[in-house]
Amino acid sequence: MNNFALKGDILFSRTPTELAVFERHYAVCIDGVCAGVFSELPERFAAIPVLDYTGKLIIPGLVDLHAHAPQYAFRALDMDLELLDWLDTQTFPQEARYADLGYAQTAYTIFADALRRSATTRAVLFGTLHVPATRLLMELLEQSGLETYVGKVNMNRNSPDCLCESDAATSLAATRDWLDSCRSLTHCRPILTPRFVPSCSDALMQGLGDLQRETGLPVQSHLSENQGEIAWVRELCPQSTSYGDAYDRFGLFGGDGCPTIMAHCVWSDADERALMKRNGVFIAHCPQSNTNLSSGIAPVRTFLREGLSVGLGSDIAGGVHLSILRAMADAVQVSKLRWRLCDQSLPPLTLPEAFFLGTRGGGAFFGKVGAFEPGYAFDALVLDDADLPCPFALTPEQRLTRIIYLSDDHAVQHKFVDGRKLF
Amino acid sequence: MNNFALKGDILFSRTPTELAVFERHYAVCIDGVCAGVFSELPERFAAIPVLDYTGKLIIPGLVDLHAHAPQYAFRALDMDLELLDWLDTQTFPQEARYADLGYAQTAYTIFADALRRSATTRAVLFGTLHVPATRLLMELLEQSGLETYVGKVNMNRNSPDCLCESDAATSLAATRDWLDSCRSLTHCRPILTPRFVPSCSDALMQGLGDLQRETGLPVQSHLSENQGEIAWVRELCPQSTSYGDAYDRFGLFGGDGCPTIMAHCVWSDADERALMKRNGVFIAHCPQSNTNLSSGIAPVRTFLREGLSVGLGSDIAGGVHLSILRAMADAVQVSKLRWRLCDQSLPPLTLPEAFFLGTRGGGAFFGKVGAFEPGYAFDALVLDDADLPCPFALTPEQRLTRIIYLSDDHAVQHKFVDGRKLF
Numbered sequence: 092m093n094n095f096a097l098k099g100d101i102l103f104s105r106t107p108t109e110l111a112v113f114e115r116h117y118a119v120c121i122d123g124v125c126a127g128v129f130s131e132l133p134e135r136f137a138a139i140p141v142l143d144y145t146g147k148l149i150i151p152g153l154v155d156l157h158a159h160a161p162q163y164a165f166r167a168l169d170m171d172l173e174l175l176d177w178l179d180t181q182t183f184p185q186e187a188r189y190a191d192l193g194y195a196q197t198a199y200t201i202f203a204d205a206l207r208r209s210a211t212t213r214a215v216l217f218g219t220l221h222v223p224a225t226r227l228l229m230e231l232l233e234q235s236g237l238e239t240y241v242g243k244v245n246m247n248r249n250s251p252d253c254l255c256e257s258d259a260a261t262s263l264a265a266t267r268d269w270l271d272s273c274r275s276l277t278h279c280r281p282i283l284t285p286r287f288v289p290s291c292s293d294a295l296m297q298g299l300g301d302l303q304r305e306t307g308l309p310v311q312s313h314l315s316e317n318q319g320e321i322a323w324v325r326e327l328c329p330q331s332t333s334y335g336d337a338y339d340r341f342g343l344f345g346g347d348g349c350p351t352i353m354a355h356c357v358w359s360d361a362d363e364r365a366l367m368k369r370n371g372v373f374i375a376h377c378p379q380s381n382t383n384l385s386s387g388i389a390p391v392r393t394f395l396r397e398g399l400s401v402g403l404g405s406d407i408a409g410g411v412h413l414s415i416l417r418a419m420a421d422a423v424q425v426s427k428l429r430w431r432l433c434d435q436s437l438p439p440l441t442l443p444e445a446f447f448l449g450t451r452g453g454g455a456f457f458g459k460v461g462a463f464e465p466g467y468a469f470d471a472l473v474l475d476d477a478d479l480p481c482p483f484a485l486t487p488e489q490r491l492t493r494i495i496y497l498s499d500d501h502a503v504q505h506k507f508v509d510g511r512k513l514f
Numbered sequence: 515m516n517n518f519a520l521k522g523d524i525l526f527s528r529t530p531t532e533l534a535v536f537e538r539h540y541a542v543c544i545d546g547v548c549a550g551v552f553s554e555l556p557e558r559f560a561a562i563p564v565l566d567y568t569g570k571l572i573i574p575g576l577v578d579l580h581a582h583a584p585q586y587a588f589r590a591l592d593m594d595l596e597l598l599d600w601l602d603t604q605t606f607p608q609e610a611r612y613a614d615l616g617y618a619q620t621a622y623t624i625f626a627d628a629l630r631r632s633a634t635t636r637a638v639l640f641g642t643l644h645v646p647a648t649r650l651l652m653e654l655l656e657q658s659g660l661e662t663y664v665g666k667v668n669m670n671r672n673s674p675d676c677l678c679e680s681d682a683a684t685s686l687a688a689t690r691d692w693l694d695s696c697r698s699l700t701h702c703r704p705i706l707t708p709r710f711v712p713s714c715s716d717a718l719m720q721g722l723g724d725l726q727r728e729t730g731l732p733v734q735s736h737l738s739e740n741q742g743e744i745a746w747v748r749e750l751c752p753q754s755t756s757y758g759d760a761y762d763r764f765g766l767f768g769g770d771g772c773p774t775i776m777a778h779c780v781w782s783d784a785d786e787r788a789l790m791k792r793n794g795v796f797i798a799h800c801p802q803s804n805t806n807l808s809s810g811i812a813p814v815r816t817f818l819r820e821g822l823s824v825g826l827g828s829d830i831a832g833g834v835h836l837s838i839l840r841a842m843a844d845a846v847q848v849s850k851l852r853w854r855l856c857d858q859s860l861p862p863l864t865l866p867e868a869f870f871l872g873t874r875g876g877g878a879f880f881g882k883v884g885a886f887e888p889g890y891a892f893d894a895l896v897l898d899d900a901d902l903p904c905p906f907a908l909t910p911e912q913r914l915t916r917i918i919y920l921s922d923d924h925a926v927q928h929k930f931v932d933g934r935k936l937f
Contacts, residue, residue, distance in 0.1 A: 166919075167918075383847065385854045411920065431810050432810065432855050481588075493590040
């Protein structure tokens, strides 16, 4: 059933500041694509079934632009560290476990189930360097009905023996094997994934850049998250003018035919931001991770003013919550602290802006995604807030605001991706 | 049944930095008081029933030192404001609704149910200025089985007509009526509650100070939350040396026979902190509220180093989450941002420290509360994390850490207060 209408209180972002609200309206799905929102069902759609969710909220599916699937297993443990120490003592040994396909099966089944049940309909994910485990993750996600990108991670230096590819050629050959193994998948697609500059030799970056130009695949990595990390990149790449330039010189930083997501960008300066804008690089803003790892607070107001493309990321397991509802609330909250403590020239984000980031903002990486406008992919959540009683009447916008702040993915009663009903 | 043992994995704070962990132990309750924790049940307790929660976690009940019961109804709405604007446009009109006892019945029933189901066993709450509604709230809390303090709020200036007592004498007479009406309650007790200095005339403060000395009742209020508020207090009280001194000169700021909680203390300077220490004033640290209202981040590390008494507050509805698990995680997270962005001489809080604050730290306001040590009130939570699967074995401390970060009050399976089983 790919032609139908949902009836209920429909909300989506028109722009970062305008939240469109349609009470008791119909959102029409034809062949998996939105045909519009209507107060009465138009004559031409009279024959399609109506799923009546009167009294419930209907919003676009949420988009997670950055999360590490293998890290879901140890989320919330040992968070009293900064990035580089956390990678060495916790993350790398944990990711090394995925050499064991049995372990991967158990852990990735838990992750895929959680992602399927969450408010997220589309996600861009890191796997590990292991081809079989990453392929298994992709199979589970394919079956979940979600639309996802997954990257087999490339890393061949400054990493422990248990989680390090021996050289660039080995890493690149494994990447080609992995790409060959993904050809049958349609909902879970590959994305090139150099872990971050410190983990990838110049030869590996060069090879990945060549592979990107050959395949046209998208790219994801990390950028300017932590001050210690940035100083290290400066040492490792003395010839680069910025951390972003260290990707760009290998053709792994956006531009024509190279859709790219960079996570964090907490400390990106004006030159780096200008390069991101020129190259159309998407920023995955991960407010909770940047808090948990004491990285700082990214200037999202600056990103929006400068016209950069920004979405939200849970950054499991720098972030501990898979919910993009929580990421929206976190984004507003940390922006208030940044305003108070750092820079009163940058007003905090508003809740409608955070909602935009978690729907259309990140959705744009997938194309026409994140709104109920004609031609947009029909990704929808039906939200039930019956277990949040209130002694007075609430508008649909107020109800949505409560669900976001209370970050309760339990509110997700039904979920549609490209018009497919997952539950 | 007030004599029994709970069997399970028992955790509690010995000190701010030491979390005691007893796997498969027994916590013994005799007449509502903890008799200790044992690996085998001692002979003298052989006759008492054992509630077997093997495989589950058992922790002390959590303590919320600061929340506004009437504000639970509108939590999460209109959070894009600072304190003083938020009070005027949102909070005061909302609190005025409690003049209607029917509204109060609906709203307070929702609140009392939520508090009962939460991880909180003891709470210190603001009501509104209305005597009948506040008395109703206390009756509902009395029935809940929780141990609480509730204050009828005093406010007679700088407040809208809909929420302002006409003069000090009227406010004080209403307070005496309210105190008379509470005498039959045993689990919900009154606490004197001048809203904050800007809302209370000198005559009202003087009368409340006299009433405190007459009754020996505890006191709660707000202190040094927001910079605009502090500047206003300086204007209103030119003779006071600090915001804290503006309470102290009326005998409403701790000292012998005057147990006092001050919420926030985000911007308390060294003199104000020294006065709090001298007078034994408890600080209710409310990290989420201080974020939502763009107030700032309180220097809890400084409070602990200086030996001040500190607990956690949800500060509903400056904070939107009733969970003290969430307040623990928030306390750690904002302390990391403070360290990164403001002052690297103050290390972030660790999770064991935040757990201490939410148990023993705030519990000390109630006496021997917040630990399973002999002589402590037997307040306990049985936590079930079965819906948080993990592909590897976790220690009890790791399991508790996950429950705190994921802030899931759904984990609370059973709850005991003073040895009474609530559910």
